[in-house]
Amino acid sequence: MKLTGAEIFVESLKREGVKTVFGLPGGVVLKIFDVLYGEKDLDFVLVRHEQAAIHMAEAYARATGKVGVALVTSGPGATNTVTGLVNANLDSCPIVVFTGQVLTSLIGNDAFQEADIVGISRSCTKHNYLVKHVNELAQTIKEAFYIAGSGRPGPVLVDIPKDVSMAMAEFTYPDKVYIRGYNPTYEGNKWQIKQAAEAILKAERPVLYVGGGVINSDGSGELQSLAELLNIPVTMTLMGLGAFPGTHPLSLGMLGMHGAHATNLAVHNCDLLIAVGSRFDDRVTGKINEFVPHAKIIHVDVDPTSIRKNIHVDIPIVGDARAVLRDLLAQVTAMVGGKRREGKTPWLTQIATWESERPLTYKADAKVIKPQFVIDMIYRRTRGEAIITSDVGQHQMWTAQFYKFAKPRTWLNSGGLGTMGYGFPAALGAQRAFPDQLVVCITGDGSFQMNLQELSTAMAYDLPVKVAIINNGYHGMVRQWQQLFYDGHYSASRIECGPDYVKLAEAYGAVGLRATEPHEVDDLLDEAFAVRKPVLMDFQVDPYENCYPMVPAGGAIHQMVYEDPQPEAGGRPSTPKDTQKESISLA
Amino acid sequence: MERIISLLVENKFGVLVRVAGLFSARGFNIESLSVGPTIDPSMSLITIVTEGDERILEQITKQLNKLIDVIKVVDLTENDFVERETTLVKIHTRTEDRAEAFRIIEIFRAKIVDSTPTTYTVEITGDAQKVEAFINQLRPLGLKELVRSGRIAIARDDAKAAGDHKRRQVVVEAK
Numbered sequence: 001m002k003l004t005g006a007e008i009f010v011e012s013l014k015r016e017g018v019k020t021v022f023g024l025p026g027g028v029v030l031k032i033f034d035v036l037y038g039e040k041d042l043d044f045v046l047v048r049h050e051q052a053a054i055h056m057a058e059a060y061a062r063a064t065g066k067v068g069v070a071l072v073t074s075g076p077g078a079t080n081t082v083t084g085l086v087n088a089n090l091d092s093c094p095i096v097v098f099t100g101q102v103l104t105s106l107i108g109n110d111a112f113q114e115a116d117i118v119g120i121s122r123s124c125t126k127h128n129y130l131v132k133h134v135n136e137l138a139q140t141i142k143e144a145f146y147i148a149g150s151g152r153p154g155p156v157l158v159d160i161p162k163d164v165s166m167a168m169a170e171f172t173y174p175d176k177v178y179i180r181g182y183n184p185t186y187e188g189n190k191w192q193i194k195q196a197a198e199a200i201l202k203a204e205r206p207v208l209y210v211g212g213g214v215i216n217s218d219g220s221g222e223l224q225s226l227a228e229l230l231n232i233p234v235t236m237t238l239m240g241l242g243a244f245p246g247t248h249p250l251s252l253g254m255l256g257m258h259g260a261h262a263t264n265l266a267v268h269n270c271d272l273l274i275a276v277g278s279r280f281d282d283r284v285t286g287k288i289n290e291f292v293p294h295a296k297i298i299h300v301d302v303d304p305t306s307i308r309k310n311i312h313v314d315i316p317i318v319g320d321a322r323a324v325l326r327d328l329l330a331q332v333t334a335m336v337g338g339k340r341r342e343g344k345t346p347w348l349t350q351i352a353t354w355e356s357e358r359p360l361t362y363k364a365d366a367k368v369i370k371p372q373f374v375i376d377m378i379y380r381r382t383r384g385e386a387i388i389t390s391d392v393g394q395h396q397m398w399t400a401q402f403y404k405f406a407k408p409r410t411w412l413n414s415g416g417l418g419t420m421g422y423g424f425p426a427a428l429g430a431q432r433a434f435p436d437q438l439v440v441c442i443t444g445d446g447s448f449q450m451n452l453q454e455l456s457t458a459m460a461y462d463l464p465v466k467v468a469i470i471n472n473g474y475h476g477m478v479r480q481w482q483q484l485f486y487d488g489h490y491s492a493s494r495i496e497c498g499p500d501y502v503k504l505a506e507a508y509g510a511v512g513l514r515a516t517e518p519h520e521v522d523d524l525l526d527e528a529f530a531v532r533k534p535v536l537m538d539f540q541v542d543p544y545e546n547c548y549p550m551v552p553a554g555g556a557i558h559q560m561v562y563e564d565p566q567p568e569a570g571g572r573p574s575t576p577k578d579t580q581k582e583s584i585s586l587a
Numbered sequence: 588m589e590r591i592i593s594l595l596v597e598n599k600f601g602v603l604v605r606v607a608g609l610f611s612a613r614g615f616n617i618e619s620l621s622v623g624p625t626i627d628p629s630m631s632l633i634t635i636v637t638e639g640d641e642r643i644l645e646q647i648t649k650q651l652n653k654l655i656d657v658i659k660v661v662d663l664t665e666n667d668f669v670e671r672e673t674t675l676v677k678i679h680t681r682t683e684d685r686a687e688a689f690r691i692i693e694i695f696r697a698k699i700v701d702s703t704p705t706t707y708t709v710e711i712t713g714d715a716q717k718v719e720a721f722i723n724q725l726r727p728l729g730l731k732e733l734v735r736s737g738r739i740a741i742a743r744d745d746a747k748a749a750g751d752h753k754r755r756q757v758v759v760e761a762k
C-alpha cells in the first residue's frame with residue numbers, strides 16, 4: 001500500500017508503540033500534523049516552547065523506561081531543541097526527536113527557516129539522520145528507536161524534509177534492524193566477573209558506587225540483593241538516586257561535591273570501589289588524583305568509553321548494569337555458599353561513627369523558612385514515593401540530600417548538563433505518563449523562570465503537577481560560590497523583580513499559594529496536594545542559607561566544608577544580613 | 588607516540604565529518620587522513636595518522652568505535668603493517684641544479700611526471716621516512732610546491748585489517 005511520508009511517519013510511531021508525542025508545529029511539518037489531526041492512537045501534547053518538549057519527552061522516557069518522542073518544525077523549532085538534546089545525551093536518556101526540514105532541493109540555500117540541525121546536533125546526539133528519500137523513512141525511524149533505546153541510551157534526531165513527508169512510497173515497517181557498526185555489549189566478560197567477585201569477597205571496606213546506569217537497565221533488584229548479601233554500603237550519584245532505597249540501612253545517599261560527611265569519608269577510605277553504571281564525573285570525584293587512594297576499582301559500564309576515561313580501573317567490565325549485577329550476584333552467592341553476611345562489620349561501624357559525628361541535617365528556624373525544611377516536609381508527606389523533578393541550584397542539591405527516594409525512576413533531574421529550566425517541563429512529561437501519580441517539581445526562582453510558560457500547557461492538558469518554588473530571591477548556588485570564593489561580591493546573582501507567583505498561577509487559571517513563615521508550610525502542602533490542578537507554591541525561604549557539606553571545586557572529596565566561614569574580626573561579614581529582610585518580602 | 592588508525596566505515600554522506608568531528612571536539616590532532624572506497628562499495632576505508640599517549644589513544648579508539656557508522660577500528664601500529672604515501676613535488680629547474688636533481692630522483696627511484704621550461708614535477712611513493720628524506724634532499728634546490736596524499740597502510744597479517752571485516756549483523760526481533 002502506498003502512503004505519504006507523513007502517513008508513514010505516524011504509522012511507524014504507532015508500530016513503535018508510541019503513545020505520546022510532545023512538540024509544536026510549523027510550516028514544513030504541516031503535512032505530518034494534518035495526519036495527526038483526528039488520529040486517535042497517538043496523543044500530541046502542544047508545548048509553548050520546543051525546549052520544554054524535549055525535556056518532557058526525556059522525563060516521560062525516564063519515568064516510564066520507554067523511548068520519549070518529540071516533533072518540531074525546522075529552523076528555530078529545531079534549534080530550540082538543542083539544550084534538551086545535550087541534556088539527554090549527557091544523562092543517557094532515550095528520546096527520538098523529529099525535526100522538519102526545508103525542501104531537499106533548498107537544503108544549503110539559506111532557505112526560509114532552514115537550519116543545519118543535523119550538523120548542529122551531531123556532537124550532542126547518539127546518532128542523527130537526514131532522511132533524503134521517502135523510501136528510507138520507515139527504516140530510519142526503526143533504526144532511530146533502536147539506537148536511542150539500546151546500549152547506553154541517548155537522543156537520536158531525525159530530520160525530515162517537507163517533500164519527504166509529502167512524497168508517496170510503499171509502506172512496510174521493518175521488523176528487524178541490521179546495523180553492522182553498532183552492537184552494544186550486554187553480557188559482562190565471565191572471567192572479569194569472577195575476578196570482581198573475588199575482589200569483593202576479599203575486600204574489608206567495600207563501597208558500591210552506583211549511577212543512572214543501574215536505573216536505565218532496571219537493575220535495582222539485583223543491586224539490592226548483592227548489597228544485602230554481603231552487607232556492602234551503597235552510595236548513589238545524583239543520577240543514581242532511587243536505584244537503592246534511600247532509607248535502607250546500607251544506603252549512604254549521594255556522594256561528591258555535596259555528599260554527606262560519612263558518605264564521602266566512606267568513599268575516600270574504602271579499599272574496594274564497585275562502580276556500576278556511574279562514570280566518575282568530576283562533581284563526584286573532586287580532585288581525581290586523590291580520589292579513593294586506598295582502593296581497587298571495579299567499573300561496570302555499558303559504554304566502553306566511560307571506562308578508564310577519567311580514572312585507572314583495576315577490573316573493567318563492559319556490559320549492561322543489570323546483566324552484570326545478576327552474574328556477579330550468582331558468582332558471589334556460589335562462592336559464599338548462599339550465606340548472607342550478617343551483622344555489622346567493623347567497616348559499617350566505622351561509617352556509623354562518621355554518621356553520628358556529622359549527620360546530614362539543617363537548623364530549623366521558628367521565624368524564617370529554611371529551604372531544607374520545605375523539602376523535608378515534602379519528603380515526610382510523600383514518604384519518598386512521589387515522582388520528584390528538580391532544577392539546578394541549591395534547591396536541587398538539598399532535594400538530593402533530604403528527599404530519600406524509595407524507588408527508581410521517581411527522581412527526574414538534569415545531572416550532566418545542569419540545565420536550569422528542566423524541572424517544570426520534566427514534571428509535566430512525567431505527569432502525562434502517570435496521570436494519577438503525585439508529581440512534585442522542586443525548583444528555584446531562577447530555574448522556574450526559564451520555562452514557566454509551560455503553565456499554559458499544564459492547564460491545557462490538565463496536568464496537576466505541584467511546583468514548589470524554593471524562592472530565595474537569588475541564583476542561590478551562584479550566590480553561595482560568590483560568598484565563599486569571591487569575597488561576597490554578589491555580581492548578577494540577585495533575582496530582582498521576580499513575579500508574584502500567586503498571581504502568576506492565577507493568571508493561567510492554576511492555583512497559587514504562598515508561605516512566608518515555617519508554621520504555614522504544612523497547611524500549604526495539605527492544600528496544594530489536595531487540589532487536582534496545577535499548583536504553584538511560593539516558599540519564601542532564607543535567602544542566605546548555604547548548601548553543606550561542600551567540597552570546594554578542585555578539592556579532594558574527604559576535605560569538606562561544613563558551615564559558613566566565620567567573619568574575620570573587622571572584615572567583611574560573610575552574610576550581608578542587612579539585605580536579608582528586603583529579600584524575604586520579595587513578592 | 589604516532590599511530591596509524593584504519594577505519595572501516597559506512598559509505599554514506601556525513602561519516603567523514605563525524606570522524607573528524609570526534610577528533611576536533613576533543614582537541615586531538617589529525618596529522619594525515621585519506622579516504623577511499625573498498626572492495627565492498629557500501630563501505631569506505633579511512634586511514635588516519637594521529638599522535639598521543641596511550642590513554643588518549645585508547646579513548647580515541649573507543650570513541651571511534653562508538654560511532655554508529657564506524658564498522659571497525661584497527662590500530663595498525665599494534666602489529667606489522669606496510670605503509671605508503673605518494674607525493675608530488677614541483678621544483679625549479681635552474682640549469683646549474685639539474686644534475687643534482689636528477690641524481691636525487693635517481694637515488695630515491697622517484698619519477699618526473701611533468702615538466703615545463705622552468706619546473707619539473709616529481710612523483711615519489713614510499714613510506715613516510717623515505718618521502719621525508721627525499722623532500723629534505725630536494726629542499727636546497729628550491730621547492731615550488733608540495734602535495735602529499737596522506738599515508739595509507741595495510742596490516743601484514745590480513746586477519747587483523749579493518750578492510751577484511753566480515754559482515755556482523757545485529758538482529759533485533761520486532762516488538
Ligand SMILES: Cc1ncc(C[n+]2csc(CCOP(=O)(O)OP(=O)(O)O)c2C)c(N)n1
Binds near residue numbers: 445476477
Ligand atoms: C541554563 C543555565 N544557566 C545558568 C546556569 C548556572 N547556574 C547554576 S545554578 C544557578 C542558580 C540557580 O538559581 P535558582 O534556580 O533560583 O536555584 P537556587 O540555587 O537559588 O536554589 C545558575 C545560574 C545553569 N545551571 N543553567
Ligand SMILES: [Mg+2]
Binds near residue numbers: 475
Ligand atoms: Mg533561587
